[in-house]
Amino acid sequence: MIGILLARGMLIGILAGFLAFGVATLIGEPPVERAIAFEAAQGASHAHDHHDQAAPSAPEGGGHDHHHHHADADDDGEVFSRDTQAGWGLLTGLLVYGAAVGGLFALTYAYAQGRMGALGPRDLAGVLALLGFLALVLVPGLKYPANPPAVGDPDTIQQRTALYFILLILSVAAMVGAMVTARRLTARWGAWNAALAGAALFLAVMVAAGVALPEVNEVPDAFPAQVLWRFRLASWGIHATLWAALGLGYGWLCQAAQSRDLQALRRGDRPALL
Amino acid sequence: MAHATPHSGTPAVALPVISAAELLPWAVFGGLLLVLMVYFVGAEQGATSLIQGRAVHEFVHDARHLLGFPCH
Numbered sequence: 001m002i003g004i005l006l007a008r009g010m011l012i013g014i015l016a017g018f019l020a021f022g023v024a025t026l027i028g029e030p031p032v033e034r035a036i037a038f039e040a041a042q043g044a045s046h047a048h049d050h051h052d053q054a055a056p057s058a059p060e061g062g063g064h065d066h067h068h069h070h071a072d073a074d075d076d077g078e079v080f081s082r083d084t085q086a087g088w089g090l091l092t093g094l095l096v097y098g099a100a101v102g103g104l105f106a107l108t109y110a111y112a113q114g115r116m117g118a119l120g121p122r123d124l125a126g127v128l129a130l131l132g133f134l135a136l137v138l139v140p141g142l143k144y145p146a147n148p149p150a151v152g153d154p155d156t157i158q159q160r161t162a163l164y165f166i167l168l169i170l171s172v173a174a175m176v177g178a179m180v181t182a183r184r185l186t187a188r189w190g191a192w193n194a195a196l197a198g199a200a201l202f203l204a205v206m207v208a209a210g211v212a213l214p215e216v217n218e219v220p221d222a223f224p225a226q227v228l229w230r231f232r233l234a235s236w237g238i239h240a241t242l243w244a245a246l247g248l249g250y251g252w253l254c255q256a257a258q259s260r261d262l263q264a265l266r267r268g269d270r271p272a273l274l
Numbered sequence: 275m276a277h278a279t280p281h282s283g284t285p286a287v288a289l290p291v292i293s294a295a296e297l298l299p300w301a302v303f304g305g306l307l308l309v310l311m312v313y314f315v316g317a318e319q320g321a322t323s324l325i326q327g328r329a330v331h332e333f334v335h336d337a338r339h340l341l342g343f344p345c346h
Contacts, residue, residue: 002292002300028340079328085335093315093337100311107301107308114291121289137342146342160344161321235342258289 005110006103008253009246013102016245017095023241024094024234029086031231032148036082038223039150098242105132105246109254115183117191121258122251129247135175135202137239140167143210146235148227152218160216170209178202316343 080089109128116124144164152160182198189197219228261271316338318324319331331338331346338345 001290002297006300006304024336024340029336032336032339080332080335085332089333090336090340093334093341096311096334097315097337097341100308100315103304103308107297107304110292110300111294111297113289118288124289141342144342144344146339147344148339149345152344152346154346157344157346158321161317164344165317231340235340238340239342 002107002110005254006106008257009102009104009106009109009250010099011102012246012249012253013098013100013105014095015098015249016102016242017091017098019245020094020098020238020242021091024090024238025086027230027237028234029090031227031234032086033082034224034227035148035150035231038227042150042220042222094238094242098246101132101136101242102246102250105129105250108132109250116179117186121254122248125251125254126247129243129250131175131179132246133239133243135171136168137236137243139206140164140171141232141236143167143213144216145232147218148231150220151223151228156216156218163213163216167209167213171206174202174205174209177205316341320345 105128109125112128113121113124116127119127144160144167178198178201181201182194185194185197188194264271314330315334319328320338321344335345
């Protein structure tokens with residue numbers, strides 16, 4: 001049973017990854033290209049624009065080439081061309097991510113089914129996908145939004161990565177806490193008020209986290225605002241596509257499986273699962 | 275699209291509850307593997323590296339940026 005649910009989630013996740021790739025190609029790659037062009041122009045006008053005022057003339061080899069390593073020409077030969085990065089690389093990344101998120105979604109669904117009131121497969125998958133998008137993408141993204149190439153100082157990647165994952169884990173924990181709280185309160189307060197209490201808890205934790213965690217702003221002064229805005233919209237669009245496909249597709253598959261099982265039961269056959 | 279599926283929101287039967295004990299091994303092993311997949315797309319050869327070089331980072335570069343992970 002769980003194995004089938006998991007496989008179903010990873011399958012839908014891969015399909016969702018293909019859709020996300022379409023969206024990424026259509027609206028994500030143009031701002032990425034413009035950001036890389038900006039980066040190349042910056043790199044050409046001054047050797048390095050980030051804050052190492054100490055040694056402006058030191059000919060460091062390894063220290064700074066990572067600043068503009070998207071350009072395919074500059075080093076090692078192991079670097080992929082832009083076409084590969086925007087094509088197979090992007091597709092692979094989104095498919096692997098889609099399969100992984102689909103699998104995690106399926107495990108969550110497996111635990112939630114029968115535990116969230118009388119929701120049917122499509123309702124449950126839809127609700128979970130919406131909450132997943134909120135907790136994993138939208139809310140953490142308000143604090144630490146997606147950044148295109150040329151935005152972000154390579155020297156702070158450690159801190160930024162740590163902060164990002166701390167917020168992500170906090171957000172997931174807050175969402176789990178909110179759902180457990182809502183479930184516990186349902187008997188006493190009714191579903192609507194219990195859900196509101198859960199939502200209030202999630203909101204309170206995330207607002208507190210957003211205030212407590214340090215701000216990160218490493219957008220270069222001259223970086224075009226329009227490119228940044230388009231890039232971040234595209235990032236949300238890609239995630240929204242992925243989660244919508246996951247929630248709708250998974251619910252549809254599970255509903256179809258349930259209907260088949262019910263028909264089998266009515267005929268007196270043994271159902272495939274259930 | 276809507277073939278043979280009931281049109282009302284509530285299904286005839288409730289979904290079966292899967293016990294936590296039954297789910298645990300799947301959640302631990304499956305969950306670990308799936309999180310590792312997210313790690314390779316989102317963070318490998320960025321702040322931390324399991325594999326030498328930066329081929330992984332460069333290959334999934336665009337996906338990493340567009341999915342909102344800190345890239346470099």
